Amino acid sequence: MTSAAIREQDGGGMRGLVAAIGSIAGVGLGFSITLPLLALTLEDRGISSTWIGINTAFWGLSSLAITPFVSRIAARLGTAQALALSILALAAALPLFYLSPFWLWFPLRLVAGAALTTTFVLSEFWINVAAPPGKRGVVMGIYATVLSIGFAMGPVILYFTGTHGMVPFVVGAAVLAVGTLPVLSALGVAPKLTDGHRTSFVRFLFLAPVATGAALLFGAIESGAFSLLPLYGQRVGHARDVVIMLGIGVTIGNILLQMPMGLLSDRIDRRKLLFAIASFGLLGAGLLPVVSADFWPFMLALTIWGGVVGSLYTVGLAHLGSRFTGEDLAAANAAFIFCYSLGGLVGPATIGAAMDAYDPQGFAVAVACFFAAYLVLVVTRMRHAQGR
Template sequence: MKGEFGVAVERRSAADESAMRRRGIIAAIICISVVGFGLSLSGPLLSLLLESRGISSTMIGVNTAVAGFASLVTAPLVPRLVRRLGTKRLIYVALANGAVTFSLFPVSDFWLWFPLRFLFTSSVTILFIVSEFWIATAAPEGRRGFVMGIYATVLSFGFAVGPGALAVFGSENPILFVLVPATFLAAALPVAFGRAVAPAVDRAQSFRFLALLFVAPSATLAALVFGAFEQTTFSLTALYGLRNGLGEGAAAMLISVVGIGNMLFQIPIGLAADRLNRTLALAVCALAGLIGALLLPFVVGSLWLVLPLVFIWGGLTGGLYTIGLTHLAARFSGADLAAANSLFVMLYSFGMLVGPISAGAAMDVWDPHGFAWVMASLFGLYMLVPFTRFVSSFVRRG
């Protein structure tokens, strides 16, 4: 009886722990996906508002670029903020700051948009880092890739729905300027639901911030490559299609198909990451990116050939983000994982800055296929990192 009772208690404790993990994962995924919806709606909405005020495209671009700068500045500060404020309190502060700063955009002069954009993006950066840290901490080791795949899929859906709301309501409808801050406030509800299981960071990190780049280069650099790929494809794929003879509608369809591929592939990729060597999996995703970029100039003129290519291309390269996060969570814990997630987001933001600039300049020099050559170079150079580390570890084991 005593032994049986002890087993029952142990089983109940394991079941309770599993339930708490699921609760935390659901809370964090819903929170960041709601924020993703608001973020994807806010970007084009703010640009259209500035254009309606007569602000030049150059100044709109300069103001938008503040977002990248804000992310690069904020990311290294997040581990310390998590340690001082705690996970859930920091999320609440970031959500409130995001809601307030966005509400001020429509009633502010243009010069105030620069500090507002900085503060708004800082909040979003904090939310992404802390939410991903929460998900990675709560996910069980053997299912972490699967959980990250679910997170990436739901987040992609949230990003896709945002511009749809803009298309339904129109940029001049004032309800959108209420909807965005409302989404940030609504994202606090799942955090309240999971507040009892929010991870705590009670000690300083073991590694210096930038040293994490050299401890886990395959995972951290994956964020830079995917950030460059994602932002470049969103910014320049339609233009690339137009310059290769596709119509405007067909060229725009390329972007949608890349996004659909990215959304649908992440759960299968996450499942694979739980079963395969993650360093090798990152190399395979990079190889897929390289092959896709090299094939693109040969098929872009035919819609029926290019659509399946970019679908697979977007799906497999999206694995860099999913597997990268999974790899970090397997390598680090506690304060070190919070810092690694911060570096991951910072490098992703840096990739978003350099990718479109490099590919855009290349398209002017090698019109129109400079876009494909830059993407191929990016994936090819990165692939050497995980492949070399996999071979080195294989040789050491041998």
């Protein structure tokens, strides 16, 4: 939820959860089909990694712009209606990428990014409203797992459709459009939003920097990895037909480890857990150049690394929830999503530039730098807390 709002319905209980979680699968599918497909298509057209990264960063730019207004859009159109329209907008944009010249990809990225962000924010809001308070952790674990399954489905679809021609774009659009069906089936139970007391989310960017920093880091790694990991795989010697499967290694780890990591976060200091996750992320980034030339060791490393790193978002959000309540939590959630979107802006551009500067291992170099910077932040905050 991106601003304080009044909840007028309970979100429809199980029916609402099925609708919202079904739509979140569309979010994951949208990311995992669109980002690698677009990157590979641009490379086929002779576009450099730097420009591919810059173009992908427009996705994050639109996310930053739309986030403060999502709840207002939902209040005016209705939560379910806005959710369904955003999924359809993303589906409609996908074939247009294939038909358009490169300069037109920038406004298309803005439209697609805004649609995907709206889907993400409203799905998460609906899940939080409909989840029973005593089972919220379990529901959020299911949510994260379904999201990861959505991420895994994209490369599978691309494997069977191929990455050349119009077919993968049309198939991806059709699958996304089907994702509106569970939402439309629950129109009557969707939570209603009305404008309430507005609390600016800006100050919450700095009140919980360990949590918001985790969102920024995760956004940078996730968007950068899904858009540029196939290119990294090609540069270290793997065939085009198999590099689209590298993202599955990351998502399998997410599917297996989201719920265990969430349960672990309820039992230990979340800042210490986030420090451990980031440390593991840095170690994994350093290992990638060692194993990247051999496909199956590369896939195994991505599975373990991706599963642990993927919990940055879940644990960071839990840490945020433990610090704020009510309207403050709503504003803090907006700050969290804003930072995630900011990561989506800086991640692909930075990683793409590093890949051109340090070919073929620039991908691993850039990812390692992101984790190192976050570790400095966490250590600084932990020392500050001990000194008080």
